[in-house]
Amino acid sequence: MxxxxxxxxxxxxxxxxxxxxxxxxxxxHWFNIFIQFIPVIVFLFLWVTALILIPASFPTIIENYTTLFWFLASTFLIFIWFTAAVIWVDYYLxxxxxxxxxxxxxxxxxxxxxxxxxxxxxxxxxxxxxxxxxxxxxxxxxxxxxxxxxxxxxxxxxxxxxxxxxxxxxxxxxxxxxxxxxxxxxxxxxxxxx
The missing domain is CATH 2.30.29 (PH-domain like)
Known part of the structure; x- marks a missing residue:
């Protein structure tokens, strides 16, 4: 126990x-929630990678569409956070x-x-x-x-x-x-x- x-x-x-x-x-068991969090961690890694690579690769597009870029990045982060919250609530309750x-x-x-x-x-x-x-x-x-x-x-x-x-x-x-x-x-x- x-x-x-x-x-x-x-x-x-x-x-x-x-x-x-x-x-x-x-x-x-804790391993169950660990397995469920692997996709969340992968998407979080992809999100951070995109935040670094997209502005470096397309600086002129980002300058023109900064608000849209940050809106999409924030929306994706909220999606990741919400998914993690659902997994945790399901595990804990x-x-x-x-x-x-x-x-x-x-x-x-x-x-x-x-x-x-x-x-x-x-x-x-x-x-x-x-x-x-x-x-x-x-x-x-x-x-x-x-x-x-x-x-x-x-x-x-x-x-x-x-x-x-x-x-x-x-x-x-x-x-x-x-x-x-x-x-x-x-x-x-x-x-x-x-």
Whole structure:
């Protein structure tokens, strides 16, 4: 995991239940955002190169169309900045919150659309991990798929760091929840019999 558990005990989120403790806040692995930023860096490099080469290569045209040149250069820079902002917002606000009671999936789509869904541990039927390729293996990131019981609904954690530890924690929390439910059921049966 990327952060210690003590940090998350101080956190809270909208819709948090009474007695619910945050165990982990999981985001995609840093390599995922690095790959997404490569085109932004390339376009930024091209922008700087154009700012240097175009005035040097075409000085008379630039003298006549200075305002247009700077307008186009500024527009391109704003486009680069906006693209970088969209990538960062998507990375930072896409989050999986693992609590002692449930898994909360917050998926940001653009700037103004957010999907929030939750999955209780008692409905977890299967948890699988997929780490495919040399880089995911070396950098220890992959996908986790959580399937619910009785439906074809899946929660997919994409490109998360340390997927095997997260999978183990989800399975442990699911077993703990099932054991608590079984104990409560046994107590209810005993109370009815007496």
């Amino acid at each position: 990327t952060q210690t558990k003590s940090y998350y005990t101080q956190c809270h989120f909208r819709g948090q239940l009474d007695g619910e403790k945050i165990l982990h806040v999981v985001r995609r 896409d989050v999986w919150i693992i609590t002692n009671l449930r898994i909360v999936n917050v998926e940001q789509k653009g700037f103004f659309l957010r999907h929030v869904s939750e999955l209780r541990y008692w409905s977890v039927q299967d948890v699988t991990t997929k780490v495919g390729g040399m880089l995911p293996t070396l950098l220890n990131y992959g996908d986790i798929t959580v399937q619910t019981a009785g439906t074809d609904i899946y929660f997919v954690f994409r490109s998360v760091p340390d997927p095997y530890a997260i999978k183990a924690e989800i399975i442990n929390l699911q077993k703990k929840t099932n054991n608590q439910s079984l104990t409560e059921l046994q107590q209810m049966i005993q109370n009815k019999q007496t």
